[in-house]
Amino acid sequence: MTEVSTELEEYAVTLMSAALHGVRAGAKPDRVTWEQVYRLADRHSILPMILPALPDGALASGGMPAELAERWRHSADMTLYQQVSYDIEREAITADLRKAGLSWMPLKGIMVAGYYPQPGMRSMSDQDIVVGYVEPDGAGGWRPRGDGADAGGAGEGRKGWARKADEHVDRIMKAHGYEAASTVGRDSSYFKPPLHFEIHRSLISAAEVAAGSAKTAEVDYYANPWRLATCKGVPPCEFRFGVRDEYVFHIDHMSKHYRGSGFGLRFLADEYLYCVRFPEEVGSEYVAEQLGYLGLGGFERAVRELSVALMEHPGSWRSLVGPEVRELFGDVLSGGIYGSMERKIARTMGREQGLLATEPEGAGSRSATPHGRVPRFVDYLWRRLFPPRAIVETYYPTWSNPLARLLLPLHRAALALREHPKRLAQEIVLAWRQGRNGRGR
Structure with a gap:
């Protein structure tokens, strides 16, 4: 991947930077059309993010075409509607989870959306929640129920409780009007258009190692995610990662997309918000140690350097980073919010490993x-x-x-x-x- 970007893409970054700082951007380049800006932003799921930063008059008569302005406003309105709807639905669903004795932990966009300057700026295609029966681990922490030495041997106790959790989750989601799209793998997907919930049994599976998008160390690390979280009360209840562990998981999740088909500009905005809202936690020794164990230290440094440079110095960021980080930007621009099929094929063939080139593992890498x-x-x-x-x-x-x-x-x-x-x-x-x-x- 080369370190290529266009005037259009550079202006999109300028709009992102302005939006995250709560100001309006300058005029767009003459050779760039608003339709081009819209299409790029739509591909990277940043339409609602950059809407508040559009230059004065951009949405008015004499700016962009009225039909395009209406589409843009509608996209932002739908994002805000979804965020509010998700909050309402999640509260009702988790109340029923609690009644069933199940604990839960919100992940990814649920958390990051709250870090943006205002509601409705961060698009979300779904809601990710880990659900399970949880018990004390005897050492002051938590573990999946049935995971102890007295659970019946070889993890069978945990599997039994996991099956019971699946049954309750399926009943609860259907009672709330959702239809199951998939109930296999590490999560079950439930839809009630335009809403979509992914209820996770685990955070990473062996299948992802086989596919080349994760490493065995990650599967082991997140085998018991509850050990990394704190409980608001006594189970059944809501668990939350602390900021440091939330950030580590954010990087791990981003790396899985990177190893697969790639990721887009919205991920860089998420990264920047972690860096500016929680600088001490992001730069802590604990985070460095965990990322080092997971083999993601170099990847995180490049992503963090790129995000901060782009969002704080959109006009001169290239002079602040090295060639590897500039190449990463070209990588991000090569697809959409979740990369591209072309990139996924290249990764699978082993022709392009990028920042994680020294860490192939599983059947998804050519070396296997x-x-x-x-x-x-x-x-x-x-x-x-x-x-x-x-x-x-x-x-x-x-x-x-x-x-x-x-x-x-x-x-x-x-x-x-x-x-x-x-x-x-x-x-x-x-x-x-x-x-x-x-x-x-």
């Missing part, structure tokens, strides 16, 4: 490919058709026995052809283009 010197394209298709056992057991549990696994590629191909034919064709074309210039191991 078992197929010898084969064309990258063939190797990529093999992995897509025959995913590692951990992925099958997590996301396709009914196909996990040996015979069913042989038939799974046919099921996956038929499903993709029926539900996402254009996306499947695009993936094959991109994989062919990226793979024809190189070979596997």
